[in-house]
Amino acid sequence: MKKCNNCGTQVQDNDLYCPNCGSPDFSALPTMNGQPVDVNGQPIPMAPEYQPEPDNGIVDNGNxxxxxxxxxxxxxxxxxxxxxxxxxxxxxxxxxxxxxxxxxxxxxxxxxxxxxxxxxxxxxxxxxxxxxxxxxxxxxxxxxxxxxxxxxxxxxxxxxxxxxxxxxxxxxxxxxxxxxxxxxxxxxxxxxxxxxxxxxxxxxxx
Ligand SMILES: [Zn+2]
Known part of the structure; x- marks a missing residue:
């Protein structure tokens, strides 16, 4: 796991640019119990793009x-x-x-x-x-x-x-x-x- 040095959100390891702010500047994230944490040991939220969509029960039938x-x-x-x-x-x-x-x-x-x-x-x-x-x-x-x-x-x-x-x-x-x-x-x-x-x-x- 790594995080954006510009806005601080967590991004995927294979990301070249931060999906949140576009910055290419990353640093590795320390993890605690498999969960990425900041320097104070607080969990870091994922960029909104990677947060699982809430299951709202809507069925999409397509066209x-x-x-x-x-x-x-x-x-x-x-x-x-x-x-x-x-x-x-x-x-x-x-x-x-x-x-x-x-x-x-x-x-x-x-x-x-x-x-x-x-x-x-x-x-x-x-x-x-x-x-x-x-x-x-x-x-x-x-x-x-x-x-x-x-x-x-x-x-x-x-x-x-x-x-x-x-x-x-x-x-x-x-x-x-x-x-x-x-x-x-x-x-x-x-x-x-x-x-x-x-x-x-x-x-x-x-
Ligand atoms: Zn960013």
Whole structure:
């Protein structure tokens, strides 16, 4: 520890200039019980810049609008991942977990909240995750149907034709139950991650 010879405040060892008065003139501080003291053995206050901010309980959500954009943008990577895993033939629902992590990361990157993972950010990321998982499942299933048509020799059927007619395909109960099953699986994984985030945010708030 060292102190400013001009104004007497305590400064960090790697400071070149006093944050209080700008002086570059320092001297080492004697310490007592690890606390810097002056010649009379009295504790020396830290420069105001280094005093810990009082915890006033104010939660900063950052720029919420940008946070929504960020959550949507990064979760698109989750949609791509879901699509790939679905087409390979594995259970894409596990992406539900990843999707929420991506949405949260997107919120924090774009909204830049001062509070780590604020509750509003978690809620927004959760809503974006639920919507994007539906989009991912819908597109993945449409592509799988399109692929099926091609294998059956219907080469004139385009992917966007299938996508456009998905509501019709979904009126078939077997197709619909396939979609619902996949979504339940994905949402279970998403909810697990959301619950972990809420739990740790609550714990931190205490
Ligand atoms: Zn000073």
């Amino acid at each position: 919420v609008g940008m946070g929504i954009v960020g959550a949507a943008l990064l979760s698109l990577a989750g949609v791509v991942l879901y699509f790939i895993i679905y087409q390979i033939g594995y259970v894409a629902g596990i992406c539900g977990f990843v999707m929420f992590t991506l949405a949260t990361l997107g919120y924090n990157k774009f909204a830049k909240p001062q509070t780590k993972n604020p509750m509003l950010g978690i809620i927004i990321a959760a809503v974006v995750t639920i919507v994007m998982l539906f989009v991912a499942e819908y597109i993945s299933m449409a592509y799988a149907l399109y692929d099926g048509f091609r294998e059956l020799g219907y080469t004139q059927v385009g992917f966007f034709d299938v996508l456009k007619n998905m509501p019709d395909f979904l009126s078939d109960s077997e197709v619909m139950s396939g979609l619902v099953e996949d979504l339940i699986f994905a949402y279970v994984f998403a909810v697990a991650n959301i619950a972990i985030s809420i739990f740790s945010a609550r714990k931190k708030a205490k």
